[in-house]
Amino acid sequence: MKSFLKVLIIAILSFACTKMPTSEENYRHKVPSGTVLMIYGGKEHNEYLGKINASKYDSESIWNQYGKYGSRYNSKSIWNQYGTYGSKYNSNSPFNDYASNPPILVDRNGNFYGYFTSNKYKSQRANLKLIDIICDNHEAISEDVSGWYDKIF
Numbered sequence: 001m002k003s004f005l006k007v008l009i010i011a012i013l014s015f016a017c018t019k020m021p022t023s024e025e026n027y028r029h030k031v032p033s034g035t036v037l038m039i040y041g042g043k044e045h046n047e048y049l050g051k052i053n054a055s056k057y058d059s060e061s062i063w064n065q066y067g068k069y070g071s072r073y074n075s076k077s078i079w080n081q082y083g084t085y086g087s088k089y090n091s092n093s094p095f096n097d098y099a100s101n102p103p104i105l106v107d108r109n110g111n112f113y114g115y116f117t118s119n120k121y122k123s124q125r126a127n128l129k130l131i132d133i134i135c136d137n138h139e140a141i142s143e144d145v146s147g148w149y150d151k152i153f
Contacts, residue, residue: 039116072145
């Protein structure tokens with residue numbers, strides 16, 4: 001009985017000392033090869049805004065300048081500087097450095113990869129080089145989406 005209690009106490013102490021991942025660590029994992037990330041914006045993050053790392057030939061890609069999400073004229077496009085998601089001033093835009101509700105990135109299974117925002121101090125900001133490139137160059141990218149796709153990918 002004493003040995004059972006000793007093992008139980010060791011097990012409890014081991015579990016208590018195990019570092020549990022924080023929410024910050026949970027979203028900082030690498031994007032598995034072949035995983036396409038989708039952008040969702042809006043107050044409840046239920047507004048689909050396209051795929052961020054899909055081919056420029058994919059109809060839902062933000063890199064397809066002829067598609068709904070890659071056109072600089074569509075209201076749902078992040079490249080529309082006058083739209084909700086392309087403006088530097090809208091609180092739902094990834095390009096507003098002080099956005100209170102920037103879009104999120106998720107995969108098909110709903111796994112969260114972070115907030116898509118130019119605010120480098122935003123808690124749970126997506127830790128992806130692609131986000132930095134897009135946020136730092138979004139105005140130039142909106143002028144030549146296809147050309148930038150070729151540079152980046």
